[in-house]
Amino acid sequence: MPTLNDIKNCKCPKCHAKSNFSIHGHYNRNLVIISEDDNLCHEYNVVVTRVICNSCGSTHALLPDFIIPYKSFSFDSIICIVEEVASSSAYKREIKDLNKEVKYLNTVIDRFKVTIKKFIKWICRKFSYPSEDEIVRAFERETNIFIDPVKQIAKEKREKEWDREL
Ligand SMILES: [Zn+2]
Numbered sequence: 711m712p713t714l715n716d717i718k719n720c721k722c723p724k725c726h727a728k729s730n731f732s733i734h735g736h737y738n739r740n741l742v743i744i745s746e747d748d749n750l751c752h753e754y755n756v757v758v759t760r761v762i763c764n765s766c767g768s769t770h771a772l773l774p775d776f777i778i779p780y781k782s783f784s785f786d787s788i789i790c791i792v793e794e795v796a797s798s799s800a801y802k803r804e805i806k807d808l809n810k811e812v813k814y815l816n817t818v819i820d821r822f823k824v825t826i827k828k829f830i831k832w833i834c835r836k837f838s839y840p841s842e843d844e845i846v847r848a849f850e851r852e853t854n855i856f857i858d859p860v861k862q863i864a865k866e867k868r869e870k871e872w873d874r875e876l
Pocket residue numbers: 722723724725726727763764765766767768
């Protein structure tokens with residue numbers, strides 16, 4: 711905590727008299743510091759020195775630079791909170807953008823599925839194929855590819871795992 715020695719060259723904020731102070735007592739003050747170790751708030755009790763100006767009789771508290779007048783949180787802790795709030799709002803924006811992207815991708819996939827179904831129907835009519843199921847089965851049998859992308863991806867994953875085991 712600052713002492714009389716630290717304010718040797720200070721002027722009285724009220725009458726501007728230079729370094730004409732005497733100790734005028736002490737008081738306890740609450741200080742909250744966010745610890746860098748656990749990110750939790752820790753309360754401290756600090757003793758603040760009051761001085762009196764010998765010229766005008768006004769009293770002043772000698773606050774160290776990490777204490778903000780009338781605030782419980784230390785200067786560093788307030789900066790820490792502001793940074794936390796700013797980064798969490800940036801994070802929320804990113805999630806919102808990602809959700810938008812996922813929604814759009816799902817729309818693309820759904821549209822593609824509908825088009826594939828229409829395409830199979832069209833092929834059947836065009837080449838007088840008896841049934842849509844039959845043409846899908848024939849395609850899957852001859853190419854070894856599932857029309858259903860989820861099934862196909864699962865199959866490829868299984869094959870990769872088998873390859874690793876061999
Ligand atoms: Zn003064």
